[in-house]
């Protein structure tokens with residue numbers, strides 16, 4: 426069985442003569458919660474857009490559970506859930522109605538399975554009590570959780586979250602952290618999460634990938650990055666200032 430859920434092999438993205446991502450290679454083991462770190466402009470968003478198939482590499486390839494994005498893109502995307510940038514929902518429709526609309530993107534599920542899956546994902550993200558309220562009445566944290574519910578519709582084994590805690594208050598951050606842990610531990614989903622909030626990544630991740638200027642600067646387990654007496658923030662600042 427494939428040991429890595431994600432293998433990035435020599436990936437570059439060149440736009441107008443400039444490398445936004447430059448020969449990046451790294452792996453993420455199944456079962457990990459992997460943090461993607463990098464200073465502003467490092468290329469995190471570009472990398473995540475490559476990983477979610479929104480843009481294609483100019484060089485290299487990305488493998489998800491052993492499947493090449495180049496040759497097997499459709500299959501790969503079926504098993505990957507993602508929230509990139511803020512999820513967009515119809516504000517005058519309820520959470521459940523929005524999910525009913527989006528579950529149609531998974532034609533491999535029968536009507537009955539689609540209905541059942543909507544209830545399952547609402548339960549996983551703890552939105553069942555508000556599922557019939559209009560999305561415009563949701564807090565930002567609830568919208569993020571609905572975004573995760575949507576990403577879970579296809580029962581992905583790999584979930585990519587781009588800056589999921591951006592703009593959330595401390596309670597929203599705590600709820601999301603708990604949800605990420607539950608998805609990982611209870612549902613066995615491997616997670617890649619980008620964030621500027623190093624403290625947050627330190628709390629939930631066991632693996633870290635650091636990029637700077639489009640290049641891979643460091644990758645390894647969280648414990649290898651930060652010495653015992655160091656916070657992840659100190660270790661990160663030390664690393665990027667080298």
Ligand SMILES: Nc1ncnc2c1ncn2[C@@H]1O[C@H](COP(=O)(O)OP(=O)(O)OP(=O)(O)O)[C@@H](O)[C@H]1O
Nearest residue numbers: 440441443445463464465466467468469470471472
């Ligand atoms: N389509 C594009 N064309 C040209 N340059 C781009 C394009 N998209 C991004 N860039 C540039 O590539 C670099 C990396 O951008 P990216 O948004 O991936 O970084 P980031 O690490 O996500 O930054 P931040 O943390 O500020 O969101 C930046 O200098 C950005 O201006």
